[in-house]
Amino acid sequence: MVLEYKNNFNRYRKYLISASRQPLWQASIALVLSLLLLIILLFLVLRPTLITISSLFGQINSQKQITQQLDAKIASLQQAQTLLNSLEPRLIHLDNNLPTSANLGIWTSAVETIASNSGVAITNLSLLNIPISNIATATAQLANLTKIDFNITVSGDYPQLVNFVDTLEKLPRLVDLTSVQVQKQKDGGLNLVAVGNINFTYAQKGY
Amino acid sequence: MHKKGIDRDLIIVLTTTLITLGCWVGFEVYRAYTKITIPEVLQKHLQPLNPTLNTRVLDKLELRDK
Numbered sequence: 001m002v003l004e005y006k007n008n009f010n011r012y013r014k015y016l017i018s019a020s021r022q023p024l025w026q027a028s029i030a031l032v033l034s035l036l037l038l039i040i041l042l043f044l045v046l047r048p049t050l051i052t053i054s055s056l057f058g059q060i061n062s063q064k065q066i067t068q069q070l071d072a073k074i075a076s077l078q079q080a081q082t083l084l085n086s087l088e089p090r091l092i093h094l095d096n097n098l099p100t101s102a103n104l105g106i107w108t109s110a111v112e113t114i115a116s117n118s119g120v121a122i123t124n125l126s127l128l129n130i131p132i133s134n135i136a137t138a139t140a141q142l143a144n145l146t147k148i149d150f151n152i153t154v155s156g157d158y159p160q161l162v163n164f165v166d167t168l169e170k171l172p173r174l175v176d177l178t179s180v181q182v183q184k185q186k187d188g189g190l191n192l193v194a195v196g197n198i199n200f201t202y203a204q205k206g207y
Numbered sequence: 208m209h210k211k212g213i214d215r216d217l218i219i220v221l222t223t224t225l226i227t228l229g230c231w232v233g234f235e236v237y238r239a240y241t242k243i244t245i246p247e248v249l250q251k252h253l254q255p256l257n258p259t260l261n262t263r264v265l266d267k268l269e270l271r272d273k
Contacts (some may be wrong), residue, residue, distance in 0.1 A: 035221035039228055047232045055239040062243040069253045077259035087260065093268040150253070172272065 096172040099200050102148065103173075104132070107198060110171055111152065118164040120156035123191070145201050152194045155185070161192040173198060 128149040177196035
């Protein structure tokens with residue numbers, strides 16, 4: 001009877017011990033599994049989703065900024081177009097002074113005319129650095145302005161030479177004279193050597 | 208007591224891993240938000256334009272033509 005009582009007590013004690021330990025074990029297992037699940041979910045599910053969402057938000061923000069900048073540029077363009085339209089009647093002066101193509105034939109004809117009107121004789125007219133069309137386009141893309149050097153030698157008396165240079169400078173097309181030299185010839189006449197350049201641009205017609 | 212020690216270490220390791228993973232994901236999310244590349248062609252179009260024109264040159268040319 002006494003032994004049976006002890007056996008029962010021991011069994012009860014073991015049960016109590018195991019029962020008292022089991023909730024803790026279960027609790028820790030639950031915690032470990034929860035943490036593992038969180039880690040797996042964070043790595044496999046939340047990470048790609050959050051990255052996609054944030055990149056989309058970033059794209060939306062950048063697109064908004066781009067739209068604002070483009071709107072500002074459109075407004076600037078409209079303002080510039082309005083200003084250009086108001087100035088359009090005056091742009092003919094720009095075309096005359098800085099044509100959109102070389103127009104060398106017209107310019108040499110004009111030089112011949114002023115030489116004839118001034119009473120001087122052209123003995124030499126050289127044009128240097130004349131661009132070939134394709135190369136000129138490449139140059140124009142870089143500088144948007146092409147320079148053609150010229151060298152004119154005329155002979156006549158002094159007032160005629162002065163009149164020639166004066167008229168040359170006042171041509172409708174801009175002429176940049178870099179040097180003018182007057183030399184006395186053996187026969188007593190005067191030679192004038194004018195060196196300078198003319199420019200033109202490849203701007204599209206209609207601006 | 209031995210098993211409790213292992214449990215506690217495991218929980219600490221897992222918690223630290225979770226925190227590290229959270230930080231990593233956070234940084235990656237921030238990087239994805241800020242790293243936006245605008246195409247070069249579009250960047251050229253986005254350059255601001257000054258709408259003012261230098262009319263003094265036109266004035267001078269007009270005077271020259273007169």
